[in-house]
Amino acid sequence: MPNHLSPSEGLDSVSLNRRSFLRTGLGGALFLGTVSVTAGLSGCATAPADRLGAVETRMDARYQFQFLTTGDIELFEALLPAILGSALPEQPNAKRMTVAGTIERIDAGIHKFGPANQKELRQLFDLLNFGLTRVTIARVWPSWRNVTTEQADAFLERWRSSSIGLFNNGYMALTKISNVAFYGYQENWDLSGYPGPPEWAVQVLPQFRNV
Amino acid sequence: MSFTDRIAQGLESGWKVTDGATLTENQTVEADVVIVGTGAGGGTTAEILSKSGLSVILVEEGRLYYQKDFKMDELTSYANLYQEGMSRTTKDGSIAILQGRCVGGSTTVNWTSSFRTPDATLNYWSKRFGLDALSPDAMAPWFDGREARHSMSPWEVDPNLNNDILRQGCEKLGYSWQIIPRNVKGCWNLGYCGVGCPTNAKQGALMTTIPGALDHNARLFHGLRAERLVMNQDRIDSLKASAMASDGITPSGITVTLKARHFVVAASAIGSPGLLLRSELPDPYGRVGKRSFIHPVNASVAQMPKLVDPFYGAPQSVYSDEFNFSNGVDGDVGYKLEVPPLHPAMSAGVVPGHGDTQAKNLARLPWMQSVIALLRDGFHEDSPGGTVSLRDDGSPVLDYPITDYLWKGIRNAFYTMAEIQFAAGADRVRLMHLDSDWYSSWADAKAAIDGLSMEPHRVRLFTAHQMGGCGMGSNPEESVVNGFGEHHHVSNLSVHDASVFPTSIGANPQLSVYALAARNSTRLAQRLQK
Known part of the structure; x- marks a missing residue:
């Protein structure tokens, strides 16, 4: 992992913050742990959300979130249009529904990740949700609720192209969780030209009967 | 068209299978041998020992999934059949680890490739680790036997x-x-091996050795996590295990104590060193968890x-x-x-x-x-492998620097x-x-x-083959077990999985695990029957 910033990144005060961030914990754990505590104290909801957001506009309100908080959901509502791009429906209501459904599947997936990786993700999401670190580390000025798709894309590009492995890792975590939950979902299979399991097999296999 | 699901039939016929999630009170159970893990190593060991007349208990952290659950769907399979819901990575997050977590272990989700350990690898082990008894000639009958047991043969249909x-x-x-x-046996050529074979064609542990063991009175606990081997003097006295709720990941608070004359650990190259480390077993040369390999x-x-x-x-x-x-x-x-x-x-x-x-x-x-x-990896001094250690919560994690x-x-x-x-x-x-x-x-x-x-991170890296961490060798100063998988310092403990490999294999490892586990279990059965 590189332990220096490239010249173009090392000039402004924001980068200085990033520099000290990296010095204090390249592994990130200590620093991120602090953020988790601070975020909790400063009133960010870290308990799972029960009902909310884009998610709020959904007709189907039965899903109970197990891991994502209100803040995490706003984060994904901001990021998903940038992550999924033209794969999302254009029609605003359909788009909202798709985003909401994807966030629910992200939550269900993370539940199965188990405690250790949940802890890592909690640190990442808290870092992105907590105002000070959102501004200094992600360099996203507005709160996620007010972030445009262009701003979200710029953030993703910064973390993708960064020479700092920790940010590359964050980029991969956010995009991988989202892409897998989206493209793996049956209703989106057509977007990757995948016809699904061969129909002839589905017709004759016993596990597809009496469902 | 008629279907005969081996697992559904066995459960109906009265196999002793217990879902940890159904347990409501703490209990103690006992057998001649307790085996931790139901993958290539654990399944093979269970079948051979139970057929020899020994009483056997199998402990599996993941849950029992079989044909009724295998619906060719990625998201459900990744969430239920893989370690950490398919989110497992090396410590710094840079290498994705694909590894099974269910009855049958990785053999339930692997892509069915079945290679013998290359001769060059076995010869290197002999020269470098004093494992002369594992020469290609000596191993050949064990490969033959396992190829027959698991219906392994070159794929005769045209490749896709x-x-x-x-x-x-x-x-x-x-x-x-x-x-x-x-x-495979009667493979439909569908392409869904990685999400649980929907037709029971794949002859992994789930369709072969696990049913074979259960037919011979072995007992299986699934949804039960091996927490700690407890020593009494110089022997292991019991295994403490905790039951998982029906989501497969939340401990229910119920504990099971398993007592046995002998313990076999076959919990994978990440899980086995993890269990040994949690148990704080004798490790005078600090070898447990070292030299972990992954075929990057x-x-x-x-x-x-x-x-x-x-x-x-x-x-x-x-x-x-x-x-x-x-x-x-x-x-x-x-x-x-x-x-x-x-x-x-x-x-x-x-x-x-x-x-x-x-x-x-x-x-x-x-x-x-x-x-x-x-x-x-693992055949050169500049490829010393990674290290398995424990997180704060006791779960194992692999650090693998490239x-x-x-x-x-x-x-x-x-x-x-x-x-x-x-x-x-x-x-x-x-x-x-x-x-x-x-x-x-x-x-x-x-x-x-x-x-x-x-x-790291910029290069996208993966591993589906975890090996080493409880390496075998003739010299206790640089290994954890001997060439029979017997622990150097604890007389009633064996390790029968890919964690014993002293280097990577140089080929998909399932047949290497099956063959070595068959050889070492046959010897163990003789030893325990005396």
């Missing part, structure tokens, strides 16, 4: 196009290639002019060993070339990217082809894979690296690979 492109590229360039032996995998994808449909058909049927031992067993790192199946979620997880570009790339999935290179020696091999493999794909007629090739674009000629790809930075 995804695999055939590897063959075509190798043909054009004069590289050797072969057909992969698979452990890098990948290249191609856009082909013809429809590939890389999600259908036997996932792996062609391989090339052209570069596996070409620098000698212990020279510059060698790599085996294979092909992965590409379903939508897998592809979305492997191909890095976001936004319109990603949408456009994934929309071309039916024309996509991929080649992977599996690096043969050395310059391996980076060199990864770059070489990028060259080879791109060259092969272009030779087979690819329109465009993209390396799985954050900085790689699509390249439309071999010359462009070659120039680009010259300049790619070989760094």
Whole structure:
């Protein structure tokens, strides 16, 4: 992992913050742990959300979130249009529904990740949700609720192209969780030209009967 | 058409199978032998010991899933059948770890490739680790036996196009290639091995040794996590285990104490060192968790002019060993070339990217082809492997630093894979690296690979083969068990899984695990019957 910033990144005060961030914990754990505590104290909801957001506009309100908080959901509502791009429906209501459904599947997936990786993700999401670190580390000025798709894309590009492995890792975590939950979902299979399991097999296999 | 599901029938016939989630009070159970893990090693051990008349209890942290659950759906399978819901990575997050967590272990979700341990690997073990008894000649009957038990033979159906492109590229360039032996019986050639075989054709532990053991009165606890082996003087007295709730991941608070004369740990190259470390067993030379190997995998994808449909058909049927031992067993790192199946979620997880570009790339999935290179780690002083340690919560984690020696091999493999794909007629090739674009000629790809930075996270890396961490050897100062899997310091403990390999294998490891576990269990059965 590189332990220096490239010249173009090392000039402004924001980068200085990033520099000290990296010095204090390249592994990130200590620093991120602090953020988790601070975020909790400063009133960010870290308990799972029960009902909310884009998610709020959904007709189907039965899903109970197990891991994502209100803040995490706003984060994904901001990021998903940038992550999924033209794969999302254009029609605003359909788009909202798709985003909401994807966030629910992200939550269900993370539940199965188990405690250790949940802890890592909690640190990442808290870092992105907590105002000070959102501004200094992600360099996203507005709160996620007010972030445009262009701003979200710029953030993703910064973390993708960064020479700092920790940010590359964050980029991969956010995009991988989202892409897998989206493209793996049956209703989106057509977007990757995948016809699904061969129909002839589905017709004759016993596990597809009496469902 | 009639169906006979081995598991459903067995459960009906009264197999002793207990779902940990149904337990409501703490209890103690006892048998001659307690086996931790139900994968290639644990299943083999359970069948051989129970057939010899010993009473056996199998302990599996994951849950029992079988045909009724195998609906060819990626998201449910990844969430339920894989470690950490398919989110397992190495410590710094840079290498994705694909590993099973269910009855049958990784054999329930592997792609059925069945290779013998290469002679060069066995000979190296003999020379370097004093494992003379594991010579190719001595092991041959065990490979024969396991090939028969698991119905392993070279795939006779034509490879799907995804695999055939590897063959075509190798043909054009004069590289050797072969057909992969698979452990299947009556395979429908569907392509869903990785999400649980929907037709029971795959002859992994779930369809062979587990039913074989249960037919012989073995008892299986699933949804039960082995927490700690408890010593009394110089022997293990019991295993403390905790039951999981029906979600498979939340401990219910119920504990089970398992007592036995002998304990066999077969919980994988991450799980077994983890259990030994949690148990604080004697480890005077600090060997537990060291020398962990993973066959680091890098990948290249191609856009082909013809429809590939890389999600259908036997996932792996062609391989090339052209570069596996070409620098000698212990020279510059060698790599085996294979092909992965590409379903939508897998592809979305492997191909890095976001936004319109990603949408456009994934929309071309039916024309996509991929080649992977599996690096043969552990045969050189500059490839010492990784280390398994415990997190604060007691769960195991693998730290695997990529050395310059391996980076060199990864770059070489990028060259080879791109060259092969272009030779087979690819329109465009993209390396799985954050900085790689699509390249439309071999010359462009070659120039680009010259300049790619070989760094964690930027290079997309994977592993489906975890080995080592409880290495075997004749010298206790540099190993955990002897050549029979017997622990050097605890007389009633054996390790029967891929964690005992002192290096990586240089091939998909399931047959190596089956064969060694069969050999060592046969000896153990004789020992315990005296």
